[in-house]
Amino acid sequence: MEKKKIWLSSPHMGEHEIKFIQEAFDTNWISPVGPHINAFEVELAAYAKTGYCAALSSGTAAIHLALILLDVKRDDEVICSSFTFSGSCNPIAYLGAAPVFVDAEDQTWNMDPLLLEEAITHRIEKTGKKPKAIILVHLYGMPAKVNEIMSVARKHEIPVIEDAAEAIGSSYQGKMLGTFGDMGVYSFNGNKIITTSGGGALISNNQGWISKAKFLATQARDPAPHYEHTEIGYNYRLSNISAGIGRGQLMVLSERVTQRRNNFEFYRAAFGHHPGISFPAEPSGSFSNRWLTTMLINPEQCGGLDRESIRLALDAENIESRPLWKPMHLQPVFANCPAYVNGTSEKLFKDGLCLPSGSNLSQEELLRVVKVMKNKGLQ
Numbered sequence: 001m002e003k004k005k006i007w008l009s010s011p012h013m014g015e016h017e018i019k020f021i022q023e024a025f026d027t028n029w030i031s032p033v034g035p036h037i038n039a040f041e042v043e044l045a046a047y048a049k050t051g052y053c054a055a056l057s058s059g060t061a062a063i064h065l066a067l068i069l070l071d072v073k074r075d076d077e078v079i080c081s082s083f084t085f086s087g088s089c090n091p092i093a094y095l096g097a098a099p100v101f102v103d104a105e106d107q108t109w110n111m112d113p114l115l116l117e118e119a120i121t122h123r124i125e126k127t128g129k130k131p132k133a134i135i136l137v138h139l140y141g142m143p144a145k146v147n148e149i150m151s152v153a154r155k156h157e158i159p160v161i162e163d164a165a166e167a168i169g170s171s172y173q174g175k176m177l178g179t180f181g182d183m184g185v186y187s188f189n190g191n192k193i194i195t196t197s198g199g200g201a202l203i204s205n206n207q208g209w210i211s212k213a214k215f216l217a218t219q220a221r222d223p224a225p226h227y228e229h230t231e232i233g234y235n236y237r238l239s240n241i242s243a244g245i246g247r248g249q250l251m252v253l254s255e256r257v258t259q260r261r262n263n264f265e266f267y268r269a270a271f272g273h274h275p276g277i278s279f280p281a282e283p284s285g286s287f288s289n290r291w292l293t294t295m296l297i298n299p300e301q302c303g304g305l306d307r308e309s310i311r312l313a314l315d316a317e318n319i320e321s322r323p324l325w326k327p328m329h330l331q332p333v334f335a336n337c338p339a340y341v342n343g344t345s346e347k348l349f350k351d352g353l354c355l356p357s358g359s360n361l362s363q364e365e366l367l368r369v370v371k372v373m374k375n376k377g378l379q
């Protein structure tokens, strides 16, 4: 008989979501307007300790709107972390603008501040104009070197969009990720730390931007009894039902962070002593939600075992694991974009593996994962 599937990161509902959904049905607020949306926005802004929030249909939509609010247009350049998921940078292309990729540093695996400075200087030299925005990603929940990145960005007066899609609940020097840049983005996709089935949010202290985001997300409808439009709009609002799920998920977010961090500690206890295996450490002042537990496998110190052989061994036991994100500058679709690289993300992609990390994994399931890896030869 096939063993029960262990997923990389599956949705994990609490006890309150269904009550909020029931309430939406009982009151017939089923569409992308309704009281759960407003409440979710207020609660999310309070959680992040920021001013304002727009609940949207996805994290990608939030990045798209953030770029529009920063007036990114055709032929502008936007700098983005190369080591990320394509949702970070696809919206640059939606606008006909050009992504410029910047590689990671090897401590947090996020955008390298020195390389960022180099990229900005070089783009100005080459094109005669400044990149319009910087998309800073906090990958796997780990805070980037925020102070260093923000000081480079401020020096050149380039606005920063923080892609905290994987990093809700993470903080840097006591402040929530998503609140350092000019705007912050969260995702509530099914595999993220909390989910609304699909959804996202844009947060900012700038009230004007957030109300403009809500306007653009509802087809840019001007105030009039009929439908009047002076701008191109989008259908990017979150539904009232999804927002209800989000309200329930917010109530258990800190528990979910603890559960994910416990997974990380479990794997580190099992393999941390192995000379060929390493786990990313939290720099002092940084708090990671440990969305996914990631580890690096050095084949030379693991008897020739590489991350792919471990992945296949897990797969044979019906356990889902995954290589780290393939850097954007290596993606065929972005092959012609300028990229400032130092080898870090390429090495991480080669040697890195994401282990099953759901907050709903049982102790038995975690033990099953570890056992398969040990049996394969990671003693």
Ligand SMILES: *Cc1c(COP(=O)(O)O)cnc(C)c1O
Pocket: 057, 058, 059, 060, 061, 084, 085, 086, 087, 088, 137, 163, 165, 166, 186, 187, 188, 189, 199, 200
């Ligand atoms: C998931 C994710 C996104 C996109 O979020 P969606 O809600 O799936 O559109 C963007 N950036 C990163 C880093 C992500 O992990």
